[in-house]
Amino acid sequence: MTIEYTKISGGTVYDPANGIDGLVRDLWIVDGRIVEPPTDPTVTPTKTIDASGLVVMPGGIDMHCHIAGPKVNVARKMRPEDKRKGEQIHRTNVTHSGTMGSVPSTFATGYKYIGMGYTTAFDAAIPPLGARHAHEEFEDTPCIDKGFYVLMGNNHYVMQSLQRNEPERLKAFIGWLLASTKGFAPKLVNPGGVEVWKSHQAGNVSGLHQKVDHFEVTPLQIIQGVARAADELKLPHAVHIHCNNLGMPGNWTTTLETMKALEGHRGHITHAQFHSYGGGDADENTFNSKVAPLAEYVNSHPNLTIDVGQVLFGETTSMTGDGPLGYYLSKVYGGKWFSGDTEMESGCGITPIKYKNKSLVHALQWAIGLEWYLLVEDPWRVVMSTDHPNGGSFLAYPQIIRMLMDRTYRQDILKTCHPLVRERSQLGDLNREYSLNEIAIITRAGPARILGLKHKGHLGPGADADITIYTPHENKEIMFELPRTVIKSGRVLVDQGEIREVLTGKTLHVDPNYDRDMEQGIQDWFEKYYSIRWRNYPVDLSYLHESEIVPMITSP
Amino acid sequence: MSASATALAEAPATEGSLKVIQDATCTFCGCVCDDIDLTVKDNHIIEAKRACVLGKAWFLNHKTEDRPSCLIDGQPASLEAGYDRAARILVEGKYPIIYGLSDSPCEAQRVAVSIADWINGTIDTTTSVCHGPSGMAFQGVGEVTCSLGEVINRGDMIMFWGSNPAESHPRHFTKYSLMPKGMFLPNGRKDRTCVIVDVRKTKSAKAADIFVQIKPRADFEGLWALRALSKGIDLDPVQVKRDTGVELAVWQDLMHRMKACKFGVIFFGMGLTMTRGKHANSEALLALTRDMNAYTRFVAKPNRGHGNVTGADNVVAWRTGYPFGVNHSRGYPRFNPGEYTTSDTLANGEADSGMTIACDPMANFSEPARRHLASIPYIALDTKETPTTRAAAVAFTVATYGIHTGGTVYRMDDVPIPLRPSCESPNPSDLEVLTQIERRVKALIGITG
Numbered sequence A: 001m002t003i004e005y006t007k008i009s010g011g012t013v014y015d016p017a018n019g020i021d022g023l024v025r026d027l028w029i030v031d032g033r034i035v036e037p038p039t040d041p042t043v044t045p046t047k048t049i050d051a052s053g054l055v056v057m058p059g060g061i062d063m064h065c066h067i068a069g070p071k072v073n074v075a076r077k078m079r080p081e082d083k084r085k086g087e088q089i090h091r092t093n094v095t096h097s098g099t100m101g102s103v104p105s106t107f108a109t110g111y112k113y114i115g116m117g118y119t120t121a122f123d124a125a126i127p128p129l130g131a132r133h134a135h136e137e138f139e140d141t142p143c144i145d146k147g148f149y150v151l152m153g154n155n156h157y158v159m160q161s162l163q164r165n166e167p168e169r170l171k172a173f174i175g176w177l178l179a180s181t182k183g184f185a186p187k188l189v190n191p192g193g194v195e196v197w198k199s200h201q202a203g204n205v206s207g208l209h210q211k212v213d214h215f216e217v218t219p220l221q222i223i224q225g226v227a228r229a230a231d232e233l234k235l236p237h238a239v240h241i242h243c244n245n246l247g248m249p250g251n252w253t254t255t256l257e258t259m260k261a262l263e264g265h266r267g268h269i270t271h272a273q274f275h276s277y278g279g280g281d282a283d284e285n286t287f288n289s290k291v292a293p294l295a296e297y298v299n300s301h302p303n304l305t306i307d308v309g310q311v312l313f314g315e316t317t318s319m320t321g322d323g324p325l326g327y328y329l330s331k332v333y334g335g336k337w338f339s340g341d342t343e344m345e346s347g348c349g350i351t352p353i354k355y356k357n358k359s360l361v362h363a364l365q366w367a368i369g370l371e372w373y374l375l376v377e378d379p380w381r382v383v384m385s386t387d388h389p390n391g392g393s394f395l396a397y398p399q400i401i402r403m404l405m406d407r408t409y410r411q412d413i414l415k416t417c418h419p420l421v422r423e424r425s426q427l428g429d430l431n432r433e434y435s436l437n438e439i440a441i442i443t444r445a446g447p448a449r450i451l452g453l454k455h456k457g458h459l460g461p462g463a464d465a466d467i468t469i470y471t472p473h474e475n476k477e478i479m480f481e482l483p484r485t486v487i488k489s490g491r492v493l494v495d496q497g498e499i500r501e502v503l504t505g506k507t508l509h510v511d512p513n514y515d516r517d518m519e520q521g522i523q524d525w526f527e528k529y530y531s532i533r534w535r536n537y538p539v540d541l542s543y544l545h546e547s548e549i550v551p552m553i554t555s556p
Numbered sequence B: 001m002s003a004s005a006t007a008l009a010e011a012p013a014t015e016g017s018l019k020v021i022q023d024a025t026c027t028f029c030g031c032v033c034d035d036i037d038l039t040v041k042d043n044h045i046i047e048a049k050r051a052c053v054l055g056k057a058w059f060l061n062h063k064t065e066d067r068p069s070c071l072i073d074g075q076p077a078s079l080e081a082g083y084d085r086a087a088r089i090l091v092e093g094k095y096p097i098i099y100g101l102s103d104s105p106c107e108a109q110r111v112a113v114s115i116a117d118w119i120n121g122t123i124d125t126t127t128s129v130c131h132g133p134s135g136m137a138f139q140g141v142g143e144v145t146c147s148l149g150e151v152i153n154r155g156d157m158i159m160f161w162g163s164n165p166a167e168s169h170p171r172h173f174t175k176y177s178l179m180p181k182g183m184f185l186p187n188g189r190k191d192r193t194c195v196i197v198d199v200r201k202t203k204s205a206k207a208a209d210i211f212v213q214i215k216p217r218a219d220f221e222g223l224w225a226l227r228a229l230s231k232g233i234d235l236d237p238v239q240v241k242r243d244t245g246v247e248l249a250v251w252q253d254l255m256h257r258m259k260a261c262k263f264g265v266i267f268f269g270m271g272l273t274m275t276r277g278k279h280a281n282s283e284a285l286l287a288l289t290r291d292m293n294a295y296t297r298f299v300a301k302p303n304r305g306h307g308n309v310t311g312a313d314n315v316v317a318w319r320t321g322y323p324f325g326v327n328h329s330r331g332y333p334r335f336n337p338g339e340y341t342t343s344d345t346l347a348n349g350e351a352d353s354g355m356t357i358a359c360d361p362m363a364n365f366s367e368p369a370r371r372h373l374a375s376i377p378y379i380a381l382d383t384k385e386t387p388t389t390r391a392a393a394v395a396f397t398v399a400t401y402g403i404h405t406g407g408t409v410y411r412m413d414d415v416p417i418p419l420r421p422s423c424e425s426p427n428p429s430d431l432e433v434l435t436q437i438e439r440r441v442k443a444l445i446g447i448t449g
């Protein structure tokens, strides 16, 4: 039997994980994976893709977006006006039709990601009770690999285990919950705050030390407890944290305290942009950037990673597992508002929003995001995200790349913003420009490493053959928005801007080892309070069509 | 695709022996009770523990009809011939419509939406004739809501508006809304106040602590009276009484209680959504609920009917971006209730071919709509013979979801629940029929994706 090779020949390769920074290299692919070049020089590939003069990178990885599951679908149902205005996705002989707007339909989501050279994406906030729904949508989100993080920062069992000081029970519960939902990582959203929202008018916690009533635990305990459990379970990705007080002036101190609370454990702070604000207590007139002290803390603490949550000017939809935040935003913007509380687990808030460059607050948010990219020294620990669709669409990534690689371009945008932005942020003084290699880190190699995905984000032997080929261009937005060729699992899905072939893509999930003796206690609790039966809760394997269990790491 | 539909299927009972299926799911109403223990003997369900009268009837009276799996023009035919003919009807139509879906699992609904996409057709669900107005109200103001477990654990003030769960959702009170002991309501019913607002004294009214009987078609006025009172606006007692049929003092007392509760819930039904005002009524109710969150926690929830109508909304929305009434004639989804909804495409004589899935428009639709449907070639999938299957060019007798076939259904609060089939059917599932038709449709029009 002969081996069928595909060869990508003569491309300029950026593979930072393997120390390759813009060198001409050939890549060989067999059965969807990258392999060593054949030792026998007479071997000829079945298929050759000529990449000479082109830039070759691993496929992009979005480690924080909202693309599937209950709240994403509610946003679709709630906003037909957004879809009518948006691009219409026409059916072809290989692809389904769809709609865009700020919350694209499932097929459109898959096609747009792959069309932009992204081959993997993680939904960041799935309530366990909605896990089955997320998996169903994943099967209809083609062309990319995907997974999700499981909301647990307001889970009653988590809080009860902490209240009773039972870390082993907490660890078992998290293992069980990830295995039952076929999820990927533990996610905290406004830990403790959502539970207070469920039981009080406009309820929330004000900071890390306020006790959540009934459970008598603090956000600090939840953060530390789950961070420790995630490490002890040796999960590939650390606890993924949406801090308390998102969006509030002065919230940077909460964020700094959260970072400090993670000392001794891994932790990922998500959409850091929304959590880096100075200013008086809820006083928008004193609103300013506090990225500098936070980035300095991150720079000196290798246990921490962040993604940015960049804001782009324009209309979008805010969607969050942070119920009280949704209430706050709906009052600020005055538009329609959805709030959905999920029993025992989580909350959800959705409202349309618009970021304006003439608004001081919005322009500062935009500048603060860019400051994060430019002030974190180690690109391996800062990841590109818009918190799609919260800060803007994932389709803005090429524009963000241009802003990072071209300081004149970003200074020109800064000039159109509210004039006080220059005083209240240091963006105007930052001259750093990203290299292509650094872009390859923050959009693929870095997130793969942070997520513990050994087969992704690089082009060495054994890696998934998820590869994007770009035509170099002076304007980096143009270069990155329309890749020449996109290869997923060794198959050419996109060529010359058109989808040639589709595949379903894998669901990435974990199957942690946990103390099964703890299950009886979980079941007793579950049967007392849930509205569905214990046996009908876990998502069975039939919902995973193509899937891969990502192994635990050897040490955190 | 079919893997998930059959995964929870358990080995069929061998002859004469009893088999128990635990925690099976009843799909008869939007409660989607998933705690039914079924006893099966000789491929028949002989006991359905915990099911209500409607659920028992659904499980126990259910029988596989002695009827061909496929009829073409009323004559028995092979499934293969039926699939071929069905695909041709759909592909040859200029304005094909697909309608129904609310009594099928999501797995089958997904294939139906695919077919509509491939044939540039219109897809619509029974939402358009029941809770469509609440869907549109939701698009106007949003919604503050929760899963049913939150009602169990926190709901201390439970209101029903234009909804009669005692008859339509028999286990609603006991399982979710009134009787259960919850985390923060240890005494169950004693810890809750139940208010029922309706135009007539329904069976449910007996369960109420406070029954408010409003004038017929005065829902909108009643809701606006409450909205005004919530904001402290003075109202004229004479006018309020005249407009709503209820004394102002009653509304005032109700608002006082609503503000004083900790977690209020308003369930609403077709008594609100399908009477005068339709989506303005739903919008007023959703707006009132939102207003109440300035004082306490308050949520609203439509009491949806059919077993998986909520799944249909979700599937159509995630695939097209819109929840029902979606037209693909331009090669991409467009949404316009009143234009692309099935009762309209039929009554206006636009549809020229179609497919109905587990629904009976020939029994329920307006005379012009029925007359037009009878005049066009269409395919009907149903578990039994109905006026709609009788007039169909191709009629498939399909297995019953939740009894013969598995899959996923969404409860009225959007919680997805798996089905546990208990018996075998000689007929194919709707998923199987739709998958076969889709395969042929794709071949006929050259879809390779």
Ligand code: SF4
Pocket (backbone or CB within 6 Å): B026, B027, B028, B029, B030, B031, B032, B033, B050, B051, B052, B053, B054, B055, B056, B169, B170, B171, B172
């Ligand atoms: S309440 Fe509805 S779902 Fe529950 S058993 Fe009765 S009919 Fe079935």
Ligand SMILES: [Zn+2]
Pocket (backbone or CB within 6 Å): A064, A065, A066, A124, A125, A271, A387, A390
């Ligand atoms: Zn997010």
